[in-house]
Amino acid sequence: MLIDPIFFYIFLITIFFLAAVLVIVVWTQILFFKKFSAVKKENLQLKSSLINEEAEILKNAREKGERIITSALKQAVQIENTAQMNQKEFSELLNKELNQVIKKYSDQLEENSRKALSSYQKSLSGQMEKNIKSSSDSAEDFERALLSSMEAEIEKQKTERLVRLSEQIFGVLQDASKEVLNRSLNLSAHEDLITEALEKAKRNGGL
C-alpha cells in the first residue's frame, strides 16, 4: 500500500506547526516563571525590610515608652510629695480663713441681732401704746357704730311692722266692709244685683 505523498507533506506540516506551538507555550511559561520568581523575590525582600523596620520602630517605641514611664513615675513621686505638703498647707490655710470668716459673720450677726431686737422692742412698745390708744378709740367708734346700726335696725323693723300692721288693718277693714255689705243686703237686693250683673254682662258683650 502506497501513501499518497500529499498526505506525507500535510503530516510533516502539521507536526512542524504543533512543534512551533509547543515551543511558544514552553517559552511563554518560562518567561512567566521567571517573572513570577522575580516578583516573589522582590516581595520577600520587601517583607523582610518591613519586618526590620517594624522591629526597629517597636524597639524605639518601647525605649521611648520606658523613658516616658520612668520620667512620669519620677514626676508622680515628686507631685505626690508636693501635693501632700500643699494639702496640709491648704487645709491649714482654709481652716484659718474659715475661722476668720465665721468669727466675722458671727460677730456681725450678733451685732445685727442685738440691733434688730432693740429696734423691735422699741417698735413693739410704740405699737402697743398706739394699739392701746387705738383700741380705746376703736371701742368708742364701735360703740357709736353699733348704736347707729341698732337704731337703724329698730327703725327698719318699726317701719316694717307698721306696714304689716297697716296691711292687716286694711285687710280686716276690707273683710269687715264685705261682711257688713253682705249682711246689709236682703235677698231681694241680692237678686236685683244679680239681675243687674247679668244685664250689664249682656250690654258689654259678656253673654
Add this chain to the structure above:
Amino acid sequence: MKQYLEIIYTKPEADNLLAEIEELERNLFRLSGRVSFSPLLSQLVQEQGVDLKIKSQVNEFFETLKNELSKLVVLDLTVAIKPSAEFLARTCHWLRAEIDQKAILDIKVDPSIVAGAIISFKGKYRDLSVGKKLEEWFEEKKEEINNKL
C-alpha cells in the same frame, strides 16, 4: 217639645231628669206595680199626654227628652246667697228671651263675692261681683286709707 224645657231652669234639674230617664229606660217595663216619677217628669208626662203603658210611645218620649236635654247650654252663675226659685225662673226666662233659648243656669254660692254675680257662659267670663268692685275700690284708696290709719 219646646214646652219641656220651659220648666227646667237649672243644671241640677237637667242632670237629675236625665238620670231618672236613664233609670226608667232600664227598669220601667221590668218592674211590676206602680212606678213613681219625680214631680218634674210627672208634669212633663202629663203635659205631653204620654201613655206609660205603651212602650213605643214612652221610648220615643224619653229619646226626645234626652235629645233636648243634650242641647241645653249652661250659664255658670256664682252668687253670694242662694236665690229663690222664683228668681231662678224669672232669670232663666229672661236668659232664654234675651240670650239663648236653650239656656239653663248652674248656680254656685260663694259668700265671699259679697253680692252681684260672676258669670261664665260659652267661654266668656265676667266678674261683676260687689266683692271685686270693693277690692278695686280698696286698692284705689289704699294709700289714702293707710295714711288715715
